[in-house]
Amino acid sequence: MNFDFSPEQKAFAEQLRRALQKASPLREARACLEGSSRYSEPIWRELSELGALGAAVPEAFGGSGLSSFELCVVAHEIGRALAPVPFVSSIGLCAQALMRFGSDAQKQRWIPGLAAGRLIGTAACAEGKGELTPERLQTELRAGQLHGRKLSVLDGLSADLAIVVAKDPAKEPVLCLVDLHAPGVVRRPVESVDPSRPLAELVFSGVAAEPLGRVGEGWEAFDDLLKRAAVLIAFEQLGGAERALEMARDYALQRHSFGRAIGGHQAIKHKLANVFTRNEVARVHAYWAAWALATDAGELTLAAASARVAATDAFAFAAQENLQVHGGIGYTWESDCQLLYRRARLYALVIGSQFAWKEKIVRALETANAA
């Protein structure tokens, strides 16, 4: 039994942690929040130099040829640092999908840039309120041209390319690959809960696009793309949840009321013990999903959905209770509590909310316990 990251993977995490600490990620996140930046270019460059972005990309495509385990380690450290970088969109969604469904030509063209951080990718899914379904899909790929509108695309303003969920004229779902610098793309920044990871509306009016993977298998491919991204997002969420607990613990030791540190009051102690419990539940699920992703195990569907649900729950709870422990100062613009509170909410919604992911768990359990 070896249900743990390897010593090399842990050393890599340590290296990333030190590098990220030096790069003042909270200041960078605040700059995005204030609207003076869309993501932290210095941190992005640093991650690229450390080989973090292309960790799971084969050397033939300019990556370091390691595994998804290393990618999970990167996501975890980004999450802990709250670094405002387009990792989830560019690597978690775009690069993972290209590696899985791209033709050789498509991989050759895009992957090296993504792995080096020279290009930023994303995926464009939601078109309106509620969950996206094949029936409700409006965006259409017609004769090599894309028409439609995507509502809340993560890093949509910074991205160079996007994987767009669309349908063909026969209403068959298809994933498309779109160069966002092509004529006919209009981008609009949209106001959202966490400007440190900004969203954009993308409008496509006859934009040149090519299918990614086989037409007709578009919805399965979309599902697959989401579950792989979910594993990495879960690691970012887990990192964020740990950070929130640390911040709350530190403040609870330092702030005094009624003659003692507030961390001595049992209501606070038990609150933080509950946060710890949920974090640890999220951790084991995330590790399980990392294993399933790296080994392409049959349990990946269940493990990814479980990791997603547990991590969303843990991060939301930790961020909310961290703010609570801070009292009034926690509700100020100046406090870092808001960075966590905002990130936790945004990440609970990108790639779909708990309603969708809990449903995926039960569907997978039904298959595993076939009648």
Added chain:
Amino acid sequence: MDFEDSQEEAAYRAEARGWLEANAAPFARRNAELKADPCARLQVGKAWQALKARAGYASITLPREVGGGGGTPLHEVIYRQEEGRYGLPTDFFGIGLGMCIPTIVHRGTEAQRQRYVTNAIRGETVWCQLFSEPAAGSDLAGLRTRATRGGEGWVIEGQKVWTTVAHLADFGIVLTRTDPTVPKHRGLTMFIVDMKTPGVDVRPIRQLSGETEFNEVFFQAVRVPDENRIGNVGDGWNVALTTLMFERASAGKGLGFAGSPEILRLARQVDLGSGPAIDDQRVRERIADMWINEQALRLLSARALTALSKGEVPGPEQSINKLVEASHGQQAAYIAMDLLGEAGALTHAELGDDWRKIERSWTWGAAMRIAGGSDEILRNIIAERVLGLPGDIRPDKDIAFNQLSG
């Protein structure tokens, strides 16, 4: 990262599995047949324990010289996983071999080790843990049972309660107060007591579940020789901490609560008015929530095994184990009962033997939120030892026990 046994682990597992296959079935069958007769079941348990001891599968982590298996904690976990598949009568020995005997091995005298350890490992004696009292549970150090010097040894006077298996036990380890004039943690001493000594009176307590596993135990002028003392006079608290450390280590071995297989089966069978319950979104969400905890417990034990496999001590994440598991038992039972609607109020007498597992999750889930450190005490422990938060305010700490009020 993987979930595979190492070569050595796989070999040990294969050996244990082979041995169990050759030996366990008749004991498991007798155990099931004798469900209603604890005394007869105990005899089967003793025979099983003796057989295990001969094969080196009893008290696996204790040295061979004292009758143990001379193995590692990892071997112990692997064996337990394999043995757990059978439904064997091992429950009588959990407290003795899990807590009392290790305490004697680590804190007792050579004479005590000689006299008590080997025969306990062979199942010849049953032990109980006489710690809790009516006025001292979570606050164990508040106990009032007195031991005073008398004649050659000691005289014990007082009352214990919630003593699991005392009605079947040959011996117990009893925590007593020997000096009420010092603060409460300092005036305690531990003894081995022969449960047949005159003045020991065991009265079974009927539990919420209707079963009788725990007891109250009265001590009236019970004479105990000084050679039965474990550790120094006044050092009982430290000895008790050793016992409790073993209690925590044996927690998390799986309480056998209901989970997704049972709940999915039920949800497919019953109708909530608009078709099978399994298609109802309210039911589905509760199943998903339950699954997160259910699977986390499996993954946590894989983490513990991983640490043991590397020769490390399992990490602080293990402290959440009982906290998650006990509540999971209650949650799973509630879902199962809710699925049946009004019929969910019936028992296995009406619903069939399969339902026992649901009932057990409901009742034993509640018990396990209290036994072996309540949820609240565990949260305190996580907050203080894992997160480094301050201890509670303790008005009792530096005051002589006999000066305390309440």
